[in-house]
Amino acid sequence: MIVAEPKELAEVLEMVAPYDEILVVGCNTCMADCSAGGQKEVERLAKDLVAEREDLIVEKTTIPRQCSIKFIERLQDKVRGFKAVLSMGCGNGVQMLARQFPDIHVLPALNTRFIGAKDENGVWNETCMACGNCILWRTGGICPVTRCAKGLLNGPCGGSKDGKCEISKDVPCVWQEIYYSLNRLNLVHYLKDEAPKSGTRIHPRRVVKKDSRLQLLV
């Protein structure tokens, strides 16, 4: 899932300062899972905003996903009359709302952090940086590009000790985890092979699927 964190209330207040009325829009999939912008968090933020600004009229709504145009279209009536909308979606959700409603100022209530997983209560870790060149089959299902502090393709480096990364005793050395994982799978010989080439990192990225485009034309 995509993991985000709520912005400081002060920053949200600064963004909404020019407006008397605001619609808070939650996103009930990833943002709910990472306790950043689901229905529960929408309620809380609405309360906090009113507590700080009595004059502010706050309305709330939550859609299943802000990354889907079909759910965003359902907001058509809700947003009418608002000059500004506070999105509790990820960065993509904010941009999709802004594109759908070009005359409304769409404000981000969250800082989008990464693609990751919940590892324990209240702790999420980055697992994938969408590099576009997946090598997980040869690294035992653990991504070094994302999770090794140096993004090494040939690890572990000389700083790896007792399962920990050289940068901190709180950070696991994923290359050791990869090593043990491959050992378990009897695939440790993969580490002997030449390292895969680093993926391209050119932004902005785009995916074009020829067959889906053809369908659209029909």
Place this chain on the structure above:
Amino acid sequence: MKSGSNLEKVLSSGQFALTAEAGPPKGTSAAAVKRKGDILKTCCDALNVTDNQTAIVRMSSISGCVLLKGMDVEPIMQMVVRDRNRIAIQSDILGAVALGIRNILCLSGDHQSFGNHPSAKGVYDIDSIQFIQLVKTMRDEHKFLNGEDISGDVPLYIGAAANPFADPFEFRVRRLAKKIKAGADFIQTQGIFDMDKFSRWMTIVCDEGLDQKVHILGGIIPIKSVGMARYMAKNVAGISVPDELVKRMQGAKDAKEEGVKIALETIEQLKEVDGVHGVHIMAIAWEDIVPRIAEEAGLMPRPIL
């Protein structure tokens, strides 16, 4: 000869090599580099010039190398991939060769979070093994990473680091093999305090015939005080300092003398280890001890080839 460097000549002639380390200053003083060059000039075959070690900003390695070359000291240019993408790496290599540098040590580099600009963006566009391969391709095939031709020769003697003390131990020889396959001509190891573990590592290295393919220089870090021993044991990534050694330093009347003794004992032991072709002395902020260690270890005078 791959590079014609003095280090290459000494190692190829089968003599026990001695290299040392000279860190450039946190400032602009050429004299600071030259002072280290003066001290170390006659007692080693080549001098490593570090590249912003521990991610602390210092004078660049290339300029340190050029300053040393100007006084007839042969430099080994250390280069890390932490701060450079593949364009900068290749460009710096071309420049270094043009300036007469003939040895390079390819490193990934200490993570930027250790240094004095912890929020710097770490580049790590390629890793140390890909880096070694890149230099070898530039030298042997006259080609850039993208396959385009390089005009002119790239005579570089390629070095890499190895840390037998990092985990997992079983993997460490494999990693060395990978570096050799990528193109390493010589290896400088992490500072050795745990001779037992080092010997075990070297046994596997020799069993796999890797000592025939690369020259291994054992790392020596002279210890100045108990505090330093303790600090390294706790805080320095990838160094393993056994408790006995800390105790020995603690019990010593003259800590510095004890440090020299330990270094000399380690060199004596290394001379006996199969497959070790030299030592690399990293006397951090204690360069003036190196000539004495070289002398008392029976490694003087250095060969002139």
